[in-house]
Amino acid sequence: MKIGEASRVSGVSARSLRHYEDEGLIVPGRFGNGFRDYCQSTVDRVLVIRSLLESGLPVRLIREFLPSLTDEAGVGTEVVCAEFLHEVQSHRDRLAARIAILSDQQAALDTYLREARRTDL
Template sequence: MKIGEVARLTGVSARSLRHYEAEGLVEPGRCSNGYRDYCGHTVDRVRQVHALIEAGLPARIIRDVLPHLDGHSDLLPASPCEHFLAEVARQKQQLDNRIAILSRNRDALAAYLESARSAA
């Protein structure tokens, strides 16, 4: 499928899709006319990359951890540098913090809904 269709399916702009490709995060095929050709797997990858970017991870981290997220742990570097591991750990901690805040907010909204429905 073409870039416009992928943009509609995923909610990711065509410009962002081109950026993901330039960053090495997705690799669409090419049609004979040079247009990008996205398959189902690539569309799933776009959704995954977009979610990681929305979560605050930088492209350089995403690019390095994507093979592991696909279950290809054998593609990880033999000995990743400590700086990279520290950065990944920091990103994970930030995600954990955001998840905790979101969970508290979800619980507060659920309690509000329950109270409001009980009072009605």
């Protein structure tokens, strides 16, 4: 299917599809005239990519582990999946730490605003 149809089927913009290709996340086929040709397995891969990106995972991590997540199961798949889950957990832990810092900063600002309003009265 051409890029417009792949975009419609996947719910991902044509621009994003081109970006995924530029990042090495997908490799669509090509028609004789050079137009991209997306097969169903590429569209399925796009859906996985979109889900992982929406989860906040960096492209670097997705690029590294995507083949093991979308290709046929093979030797060492369990090890790769365990490593991927470890990376996801680490990313989640860093995110939780940043959220905690932001929550503390928000609380400090709330306190400051309460105090500032009291002195204005």
